[in-house]
Amino acid sequence: MKTKKLFNSWIMWVVLGVLAVVLFLPMVFGNSSAKVDTSVGLQQLTSGNVTEAKMFDSDQRVDLKLRDSLKIDGVDKGNSVSFYYSTARAQQVANAITKAEPGKFTDQPVQSNWLLSMLGVIIPFLLIAAIFWFILARSQGGGSKVMQFGKSKAKLITKDMPQVTFKDVAGADEAVEELHEIKEFLQEPAKFQAVGAKIPKGVLLYGPPGTGKTLLAKAVAGEAQVPFYSISGSDFVEMFVGVGASRVRDLFEQAKNNSPAIIFVDEIDAVGRHRGAGIGGGNDEREQTLNQLLVEMDGFDATTNVILIAATNRPDVLDPALLRPGRFDRQIPVEAPDLKGREDILKVHVKGKPMDATVDLNAVAKKTPGYTGADLANVLNEAALLTARSNANLIDDRALDEAIDRVMAGPQKRTRLMDEHERKVTAYHEGGHALVAAAMNQTAPVTKITILPRGRALGYTMVVPESDKYSVTRNELLDQMAYAMGGRVAEEIVFHDPSTGASNDIEKATSTARKMVTEYGMSEKVGAVRLAGSAAEQQMGGAQREFSDEMAHLVDQEVRELIEQAHNDAYQALMTNRHVLDRLALALLERETLNQKEIAEIFSDLQKREVRDVWLSNEGRPVHSDGPVLSPKERAASSTD
Structure with a gap:
């Protein structure tokens, strides 16, 4: 070999x-x-x-x-x-x-x-030329393609090949409904031309990775029974100048000769990024390819019956010329599925897998909020692998729970042995998270707690919302920050010596607080002003501060006060329910993992905190119904524990 x-x-x-x-x-x-x-x-x-x-x-x-x-x-x-x-x-x-x-x-x-x-x-020159020819042939995938740099690399999927249809797509009902019209455009163009309607030239599918954008494009081709040309955006650009533009011309020429047809460009942001950011004054190879793509899309006539479908995870970085009407006429979001969508996706992926009769796919869907179709497929595949590894014949709830944990946090590290003190710190840390989450009014129920090391975490607390949420209120964000700080505060109360295990929790709380001040307008002092750059600018490193040093100082002060408020909320919840925290930590040390029913029994006499009634006091310090926020020094002075 x-x-x-x-x-x-x-x-x-x-x-x-x-x-x-x-x-x-x-x-x-x-x-x-x-x-x-x-x-x-x-x-x-x-x-x-x-x-x-x-x-x-x-x-x-x-x-x-x-x-x-x-x-x-x-x-x-x-x-x-x-x-x-x-x-x-x-x-x-x-x-x-x-x-x-x-x-x-x-x-x-x-x-x-x-x-x-x-x-x-x-002869020496002939040998050198032969070697160069061979290298080019290898780089192009075969000796017959040496002089075909400008030819398209698109894969043609014909109606004779195995087809994907809309029946194979679940969890994206709105996107399927929009794409049904595309199918009709290709099958019956005269029906729309008779009333003066123009066939859309392009459809842009955008959304997070793994949501099924490529699958939707294949389903359109399968339903319409037309040639389907599939290519990645990166396949257009080569080391030779002009190759990308030539491949674009060749691809559209092939599609026109076999119309009606569909061209699918995956990851179009590889060639469709905003122009003007390239080397050489915006005249690099990628931008030449984009220019040719724009020309070809404009060149479609009303009777061509060629539709371009593109997919991207980053619609915010695409050039505006691509997104205007007349090019990508339809822009269809493909988001992570909701509860019903996740259940439907699970039903698709369980086909061919022996499932135990007691498995409830709706319960599995509730445990996987935010999971995409690819994540859910991975969960079922992991469950099948675990079932085969244990020499079982049916996939049961136990295998599914372990599969969810593996996908979310990584495999369990059975070889990592913690000493008794570290296990105790981890138990109180995770117990602090769980107890604060249960004591707050705006947090989701706690469904699982474990102190078994998994991935990079020594343990974790699973908090799963009962229903899908699409917006978050200020009080919900404050409670989430308090929940994040619960582990650190529990270590301070019990051991008076916090560990590094809370670093990620502090990072999440700080990020949430800064977004509340700079993006969400949830600060009375700063006001409803967006101070952060756009998401695209932040990810590309191009965002610049456009406010004064005084405002920057005020932002830092507000962020610190929000963190202090979250810290104080967690402190009061834990001190009020200290007996519950001790009972929870002891149960974790004994059993290592607690499910939702066992957690509910321990939290039977938990005292909920009162609902916040005001944003800020007249003095500008965050307050709530049970008193003002205390600083760490004030808390230490007033605490007798």
């Missing part, structure tokens, strides 16, 4: 070609006789040991054939030797040849064969 890979490598062929030039050419066109000094050659001529002599004037060389083998310093040179002479000694060499055996040898220079001389010059 390694030998096959070695000979498939173009580097190996280059090395072999160079060796052929270096080693074999001298053997074919050069002199293979042993080289000796001029004095030695003249001595052989005068000694009578020479049977044949040839004088080559072109390269000032004399070839000798000897009666007896020539030995020099014990080294046998054989019966064929040659020596070179300088221009000054040319006459001396000619005289020596003539005198050696008059009448038999001639001193007339032998002219080299012009054909062999020419071949000796041309």
Whole structure:
């Protein structure tokens, strides 16, 4: 196998070609006789040991054939030797040849064969050209494609191939409904042209990764029974200038010749990013490809029946010229599915998998909020792998729960052993998260707590909302921050020595607080003003601060106060329910993992905190119904624990 890979490598062929030039050419066109000094050659001529002599004037060389083998310093040179002479000694060499055996040898220079001389010059260049040709062929996927750089790499899926239909798509009902019209456009274009309707030229599918954008495009082609050209945006751009634009032209030409047809470009942001950000004043290869794409989309006429479907995870970075009406007329969001959508997706993926009769797919869907179709497929695949590993025949709830945990947090680290103190710290840390989440009014129910190491976490608390939410209120964000700070506060209360395990929790709380101030307008002092750059600018590193130092100081102050408020909320919830925290930590140390029913029993006498009634006091400090926020120093002074 390694030998096959070695000979498939173009580097190996280059090395072999160079060796052929270096080693074999001298053997074919050069002199293979042993080289000796001029004095030695003249001595052989005068000694009578020479049977044949040839004088080559072109390269000032004399070839000798000897009666007896020539030995020099014990080294046998054989019966064929040659020596070179300088221009000054040319006459001396000619005289020596003539005198050696008059009448038999001639001193007339032998002219080299012009054909062999020419071949000796041309063949190295031919070998180099052949090697270069081979490298290009390998880079293009075969010798027949060497001169086809400008040809499209699109894969053609015809109606004779296995088809994907809308029945295979679940959890994206709105997107399917929109794409049904595209199917009708392709099947019955005259119906729409009769009333003056123009067929959409382009459809943009955008949304998070794994939501089924590519699957939707294939389903349109399967339903419409038309040729489907699939290509990635990165396939357009090569190292050679102009190749991308040529491939765009070739792709659209193929589609027009086989219309009605669908062109699907996956990850179109690879060539469709906003122009003007490239090297060389916005005239790089990627932008030339985009320009050609824009021209081709404008070139569609009303009777072409070619529709371009594109998919991207980043619609915010696409060039505005792509998104205008007349190019991508339809822009369809493909978001993560809701509860019913997740259940429908699970029903699609359980086909062919033996499921236990007790498995409730609706319950699995409730445990997986925010999961995409790809995530849910991965969950069921992991459950099937775990079932096979345990030599079971049916996929049950236990396998599904473990699969969800693996997809969310990674595999369990059974070999990581914690000492008793670290286990206790982890138990109180996770217990603090769970207790604060349960004590707040605006947080989701706690469904699972574990102190078993998994992924990069020493333990985790699972909080699953009862229904899908699409917006979040200020109080909900404050409660989420308090929940995030619950583990750190529990360590402070119990051990008076917080650990590094809360670093990620602090990061999440700080990020939420800063967004509340700079993006959501949830600060009375700063007001309903957006201070952060757009999401695209932040991800591309182009966002610049457009506010004063005084405002920056105020933002930092507000963020700190929100964190302090979350810290205080968690502190009060834990101190009020300290007995519940101890009971919860003890249960975790004994059982390591608690399910929702076991957690509910422990939280049976939990005291909920009162609902906040105001935003800020007149003094500007965050308050709620049970008193003002205390700083860490004030809390330490007032605490007797």
